[in-house]
Amino acid sequence: xxxxxxxxxxxxxxxxxxxxxxxxxxxxxxxxxxxxxxxxxxxxxxxxxxxxxxxxxxxxxxxxxxxxxxxxxxxxxxxxxxxxxxxxxxxxxxxxxxxxxxxxxxxxxxxxxxxxxxxxxxxxxxxxxxxxxxxxxxxxxxxxxxxxxxxxxxxxxxxxxxxxxxxxxxxxxxxxxxxxxxxxxxxxxxxxxxxxxxxxxxxxxxxxxxxxxxxxxxxxxxxxxxxxxxxxxxxxxxxxxxxxxxxxxxxxxxxxxxxxxxxxxxxxxxxxxxxxxxxxxxxxxxxxxxxxxxxxxxxxxxxxxxxxxxxxxxxxxxxxxxxxxxxxxxxxxxxxxxxxxxxxxxxxxxxxxxxxxxxxxxxxxxxxxxxxxxxxxxxxxxxxxxxxxxxxxxxxxxxxxxxxxxxxxxxxxx
Amino acid sequence: xxxxxxxxxxxxxxxxxxxxxxxxxxxxxxxxxxxxxxxxxxxxxxxxxxxxxxxxxxxxxxxxxxxxxxxxxxxxx
Numbered sequence: 001x002x003x004x005x006x007x008x009x010x011x012x013x014x015x016x017x018x019x020x021x022x023x024x025x026x027x028x029x030x031x032x033x034x035x036x037x038x039x040x041x042x043x044x045x046x047x048x049x050x051x052x053x054x055x056x057x058x059x060x061x062x063x064x065x066x067x068x069x070x071x072x073x074x075x076x077x078x079x080x081x082x083x084x085x086x087x088x089x090x091x092x093x094x095x096x097x098x099x100x101x102x103x104x105x106x107x108x109x110x111x112x113x114x115x116x117x118x119x120x121x122x123x124x125x126x127x128x129x130x131x132x133x134x135x136x137x138x139x140x141x142x143x144x145x146x147x148x149x150x151x152x153x154x155x156x157x158x159x160x161x162x163x164x165x166x167x168x169x170x171x172x173x174x175x176x177x178x179x180x181x182x183x184x185x186x187x188x189x190x191x192x193x194x195x196x197x198x199x200x201x202x203x204x205x206x207x208x209x210x211x212x213x214x215x216x217x218x219x220x221x222x223x224x225x226x227x228x229x230x231x232x233x234x235x236x237x238x239x240x241x242x243x244x245x246x247x248x249x250x251x252x253x254x255x256x257x258x259x260x261x262x263x264x265x266x267x268x269x270x271x272x273x274x275x276x277x278x279x280x281x282x283x284x285x286x287x288x289x290x291x292x293x294x295x296x297x298x299x300x301x302x303x304x305x306x307x308x309x310x311x312x313x314x315x316x317x318x319x320x321x322x323x324x325x326x327x328x329x330x331x332x333x334x335x336x337x338x339x340x341x342x343x344x345x346x347x348x349x350x351x352x353x354x355x356x357x358x359x360x361x362x363x364x365x366x367x368x369x370x371x372x373x374x375x376x377x378x379x380x381x382x383x384x385x386x387x388x389x390x391x392x393x394x395x396x397x398x399x400x401x402x403x404x405x406x407x408x409x410x411x412x413x414x
Numbered sequence: 415x416x417x418x419x420x421x422x423x424x425x426x427x428x429x430x431x432x433x434x435x436x437x438x439x440x441x442x443x444x445x446x447x448x449x450x451x452x453x454x455x456x457x458x459x460x461x462x463x464x465x466x467x468x469x470x471x472x473x474x475x476x477x478x479x480x481x482x483x484x485x486x487x488x489x490x491x
Contacts, residue, residue: 178426331427338451355416367447 006255007218009226010202011242016097020132023139026100033104034208038112041208042068048212049224050204054080054160054197054270055300057288060204063194067184068113070192074114078169078188079106081122081129081198082153082160085270086322087302091198091229093240095122095129098202099136107199108208113194114369119149121165124152152282157271157326161374164328175231175328176374197300199228205314220246223287227298232258233305243286250282250305264308264406265390269299272379274386275312280348295386311406312391313398316384317342317349323380333371335366338380345384361388420458420484423467425443429478436479444470458484 013029014021021029035388036044046061055385067075079102095102106118120137122130129153133394137145151169152157159174166187203225207215216224223245231252232238243252249266263278268286274296284290287326288298306315324342327334341364343380344357365381372378388395397405415443417481423443432450442463459467473478 178428255454332430332432332449332451333447336451337447340448364448367453371427371447371451371453 005228006204006242007244009206009218010094010098010101010199010228011240013098016093016096020097020099020136023136024098024158026098030205030209033107033205034103036108036208038068038114041108041112041204044207044212045204049334050200050207050215051223051288052197053199053203053227053300054162054195055085055270055297057298060196062304063196064109064112067194068190070184073189073191073299074117075113075192075194076161076188077106077109077113077118078165078183078193078195079116079118079120079201080160080162080165080195080315081120081126081133082165083123083126083129083157084157084160085272085300085302086157087230087232087238087270087304088300089230089238090240090301091311092123092126092129094198094202094228095126096132096237097364099133101205102133102138102198103136103140103144104205105196105198105203106148106210106387107324108204108414109132109194109196109201110147113192115194117149117188119169119188120148120150121160121169122150122307123155123160146188156328157323158328158376161376163374165195167192175330176376178373180354193217218244220244220285220287222246222289227286227303228299229286229303231303231305234307234310245287248282249276249284249286249303252280252286254303258299262308263305264310265303265306265312267304267306267315270302271303271383272375273297273299273302274383275306275390276386277390278306278308290354294391297382309406311404312387312394313345316347316387316391319383319387320380323376323383327376328374331372331377333368335378337368339369339378340364341368341381341384348381348395351398351401351403353399354399358388421467421481422456422458422484423454423470423481424450424455424480426478426480429476430468430474431476431478433475435473435475439470439473440466443467452479 008251041065050060051057081091137148154174158164162178162183164174164176166176166183183193183195219225226242265275265278266281291298320342324338329335347353365385367383368377437446438446445453
């Protein structure tokens, strides 16, 4: 892979800076939406190995099969473009530049699971993405546009969680609900609902045209295909790239040039993910199974590089403050647990730790995990656990109030 | 005890407001976290604790605690 130009599938075609590819240009480049039998497409997706790109990585074909066979009313397809993860930008980049790939995937999904209605659920903060996909729907004409609803997702971290999305579309309340039933059993209006991330659907648009063998022609045997990643670093800019699964973090860093040197650690998978030490990150392949073993997760494809001059404890404190504030404030362990975790981490970061702060964090991480209606508290404490592992020495120094050793400098508490 | 008769405890985390009666009635299977919310033992409820488990379920002021057939619902996402 190194040396050659990176493989572009979702991001192939006209320059991304040109904005949304029109329906005419999309059809001229890729041909019309293939007429493929729904049951056949589901089998093709299963053998392609395509996984969901919203964060959980659930196999797409298996999810579609479950919804297609769900008892009861006509299903609904919920296209998830909420993208509430602060470090992710790939979903809106896709909607802004390749909206027709997403729509193709949504229409194929509706056909395969027998859905009439398609709901596009796009973050209210992502105005350009909503405008682009809204225009794309109109370009398809009334036969498509009358089945599609565009709903603005509230600008909250949990609003993209699938039960929260269904809840918001039904009632205007974007808080997760107790599961089961899960959306694929009982979702929008009580109907079985296929909730699928926009990137997953864009991959489907290509797999339906070129087949599962083609999809497997990229990536590694354990994790076939390509994925979009959002990278960010010291300069605070977020950029979107397409990678092959199996490409190393070092190779992605190399594409960014300035970030290749001086990496202390990499946050993989976003706020729901985990930290990987800079020394092992370079050779670490971007592959869900390996990343899980390393205490991170591929998640929604976030790679955030922390420079050596930065402090891992402060980075973790910032994320914990955010996660506590973004709790849907429904479940006790999440409301009170994440608040306590955020406060203790903030004291550690500021150099004013109380005697047991670090010991409490260890204890609370275990207590909170698995005890919310949704996985928001799990994501937060998994992130913290990885930070305490990767920045363990730094946490210990902060607990002992011996200052901060980032980049060899002694930074006194302000 | 046949597989069909296995029962486990389940709590609706959204309803639960941490009254803590369940942990008082059934400390063998329910403890409280540092904020007073129940931590449930993952195991099935053994036969001799069934009556206490039913009492704990009935005592919950917000009806958040349930006895449900085991094994627990299949995980999916």
